[in-house]
Amino acid sequence: MKVMNIIHDSVVDGPNLRTVIFFAGCPHFCKGCHNPASWNIKNGTEMTKAEILAEVERNPLTDITLSGGEPFFQAKEVSELTKDIKKLGKNIWIYSGYTIKELLATKDRYYLEMLENADTLVDGKFMLDKRDLTLHFRGSSNQKVIDLHEFQSEIATLKTDLDYR
Numbered sequence: 001m002k003v004m005n006i007i008h009d010s011v012v013d014g015p016n017l018r019t020v021i022f023f024a025g026c027p028h029f030c031k032g033c034h035n036p037a038s039w040n041i042k043n044g045t046e047m048t049k050a051e052i053l054a055e056v057e058r059n060p061l062t063d064i065t066l067s068g069g070e071p072f073f074q075a076k077e078v079s080e081l082t083k084d085i086k087k088l089g090k091n092i093w094i095y096s097g098y099t100i101k102e103l104l105a106t107k108d109r110y111y112l113e114m115l116e117n118a119d120t121l122v123d124g125k126f127m128l129d130k131r132d133l134t135l136h137f138r139g140s141s142n143q144k145v146i147d148l149h150e151f152q153s154e155i156a157t158l159k160t161d162l163d164y165r
Ligand code: SF4
Pocket: 026, 027, 028, 029, 030, 032, 033, 034, 035, 036, 038, 068, 069, 070, 096, 097, 125, 126
């Protein structure tokens, strides 16, 4: 996987202390993006799943946030990673420029698996004209903090449909 950066002990990317993995590659090009260097996947450093998991396991008490860039840009590999992080019992947040509606509509197996393994999605592009510094864990008011547990039965149904294709 191509990774821009991994930081530890963040308190701004979800509740509690979190290790944040910033993935490279983003197709959204939001005006006012916090990290335009992440748009080009070639700017990332290649890391194996084992190398990322070693960072994830550095502190047994921290939870995990997948950010970017766009974590769904490398969904095949990242979905495998989320499976292993979930097995460690860690809470997973994902920041995406896609909305939950757009992600579910793709019916992409790897997207669905990421949503299945994660606990929370912060969804939608960053919109400069809706920027609000008073918001917790999101940059603009169009973005939503979504409890993915409420979508698990819909995700399971979509996955079952895939299995019958
Ligand atoms: S989704 Fe995030 S990383 Fe991608 S352009 Fe928008 S703000 Fe930047």
